[in-house]
Amino acid sequence: MTLKTRLITGTLTSAMLIAGTAQADRADWPENFTVGTASQGGTYFVYGSGWANLIADELGLSGGGEVTGGPNQNLALVHGGDVAFGLTTMGPAADAVAGESSLAPGVPMDNVCALFPMYETPFSITALADSGIESISDIPDGASIGFGPAASTSDTYFPAMLETLGVEFDRRNGGWNDLGGQLQDGLIDVIAFAAGIPIPAVSQLEVQTDVNIIEFTEEEQAKVMEEFPVSAFEIPASTYETLEEDARAVSMWNFTIAGCDLPEDFVYEVTKLSMENNDKMRDIHRSAEFSVPENLKYNTVLPFHPGAVRWYEENGYEIPEDLKL
Template identity: 45%
Template sequence: MPSVRYTILPSLLAAGTLLAGSVLADERSDWPERVHLGTASLGGTYQVYGDGLVTRISDELGVLALSQASGGPFHNMTLVHTGEAELGLVTLGPARELWDGEGVVAPGEEMRNVRALFPMYQTPFHVVTMADSGIESLEDLSGRRVGVGPMGGTCAAYWPQFFEALGIEDVNLQYAGANHLADYLPSRLSDAFAFCAGLPIRAFQRLERNHDVHMFGLTEAQQATLLEAFPVEPFEIPADTYATMDAPHASVAFWNFAIGHKDLPESFVYELMTLVLDDPEAMQAIHPAAVETRAEHLDKNDVLWFHPGAVRYYEEQGLEVPTAMLPPEMRPEEADPEDAEVEAAPEDEATEQDAASNSQ
């Protein structure tokens, strides 16, 4: 008898393994062979975060993932909407503009093929200059050459609007990637670099390691003005963010979210959500800003509908996705106004007949 038992058991285990493998293969049958992730310019947080994320997707999900340098959120929304990239990283300010069809590049086109996935971190705005530049605050940027990031990025879109709202005139704007603009300062090709990204910004760190620099944010009055004029949140840059800082800086920030095309398989997005949100330490190892990559921050998105795979993940974590942020196919059925009109017709006809009878 014992010999029979030990010969059957391996067979059962093998059969179970084959069955599990078959089920897994079925679940992944519609998965893409490769995905592209839109990030941003070199030296910014998107590039670091995105490069680390595609490595994890390739290594742990078995799907070839490639990082695609881009102009930033505006560009990434367009890439995902058109299907040129399956995944992307965005800040919610630019995302709202393109979602509502208010983008400058494609005015009137509502980019609704995009779905929200998981929260990433907040993007605060602040400025770095050379220590001997004589620039101490935003007011000193008037008439100066100021780098604001690449065209199509959040910083390049909003810093000019911030300057206008704060009454800072005659700023000579320069557009380029984070690393290039950081290099312009010691070369005296720029007077200041006004940027925004998850903290710490690698380009700022590299600059202060090799040069004497000065960093600053907003005054309380400037912060209040921007909070009233733009869909941003108050933010305080901690004093220990950079070696150069000796006190916190007031700022404002947008939330960042990962996005995906609406046609990505639900099971793939669910596994991606699990990969990112179930192992926060692995994401923080990619970049410290990922300390805010947490499922509970889903409520920061009030712009984009969530992907069904993301909704499934959140619900399994006991978190509720607001109805307004559900994709149309997942919303509770509502009465069709046209049906209501049809149902009301017989009663209306009966009322008219009664009225006619009474008049006779």
């Protein structure tokens, strides 16, 4: 055998070994996957469905987003293995870990792991401009308020927030697109949104009619922050055509989640893809500009999946020991 032949043979053998290893690494990967999102018309649906398509396309798998009731249900679905991935907020996540989820009281959800930060969810209020409602204190007693899908983050926290602020209301549930239509038709008075901005349903309403986006006063903001797991937030004026200046609000962080029993190599590749391609993530929804490793610190509740931990540590990000499995 000549030197040239040996070199070619050695190169081919190495290539085959690498290819074989790559194939072996995928041996325990799922053939397909589902991402639990929320109702159509909300940011979760747009973000989650787009992210699912990105994973599927880049990793050569079959996968997609699924309409769900939102963060609470996504936690339960991931915990039970009904979906591989989901989107949630830190408030419902803390309740789920403690066994205090409204969907499964007394059942600690210990098969839910964090992947990466998404964005902050502002709690914002929208009414028709001709309603005369320009502040929270303007909301009349008995007003019908849409809080999103039942057991969603919005439905879990916003009613209690408004009760804390002295608002008396008739509670309504539904998907964001449906509630937007009801508001426009005069069937409800207000929508209390908890969703990443810009909220598609609000953007659509702005095109079709005049709306008021109602901000919290400083006192209202401070009172809500004392009572609930939220932080101060300002909705930038550039978010909606209706806004002439930044609007004061409160917010809660969102994270993607995965079943803790998913294969480590699979989750490593999903995390790598998501964290190393923020331009593609922003193409899905502009709120993904905050979907960066620097925001890992906002999860203090869920353990990170071992596959995610491996990517973060390889890239110089520290995961607290109490958030590792």
